[in-house]
Amino acid sequence: MKICNDNHLYRSFGKQYSDGIHLGKDYGTFVGDEVRFPYIIKIIDCIYANGYGSLNPSTKGYVVFADCEINGQNYNVNFGHINPQVKKGDIIKPGDIIGTVASFSNHGEILPHLHLGVHVGHGIPASPWGYIKNISDLNGWINPVSLGLA
Numbered sequence: 001m002k003i004c005n006d007n008h009l010y011r012s013f014g015k016q017y018s019d020g021i022h023l024g025k026d027y028g029t030f031v032g033d034e035v036r037f038p039y040i041i042k043i044i045d046c047i048y049a050n051g052y053g054s055l056n057p058s059t060k061g062y063v064v065f066a067d068c069e070i071n072g073q074n075y076n077v078n079f080g081h082i083n084p085q086v087k088k089g090d091i092i093k094p095g096d097i098i099g100t101v102a103s104f105s106n107h108g109e110i111l112p113h114l115h116l117g118v119h120v121g122h123g124i125p126a127s128p129w130g131y132i133k134n135i136s137d138l139n140g141w142i143n144p145v146s147l148g149l150a
């Protein structure tokens, strides 16, 4: 099952960019594309946070954190740059809509996408951002592609 319509990938996990080390995989989409997940998830929180509206840190948007189990292992997954259609405490079945991709721009370039982060263990990670500055904060974050999430 596709997580969303993936037109192109323009940022992958763990790469170093001028704004830091990317903590997820980005799926290039159109605004309004529906976001789903192939496993049962429990919504831990929907947070309106800096950096999830665009790469401009003063522009806020939503990021959804959810616990799940994949192949017997606990993970916390986060869905960034979306307009959630879920709320804290919801249990979402595979294929049900979590939200839709929000508008996103960076320095005038329109780049709507889903940011998917995966962290080992349940609960919101200690470093819950899309990017980190310090490589030691990478602890526990894994590449979604390694779990077959593409």
Ligand SMILES: [Zn+2]
Pocket: 011, 022, 024, 025, 026, 114, 115, 116, 130
């Ligand atoms: Zn991203």
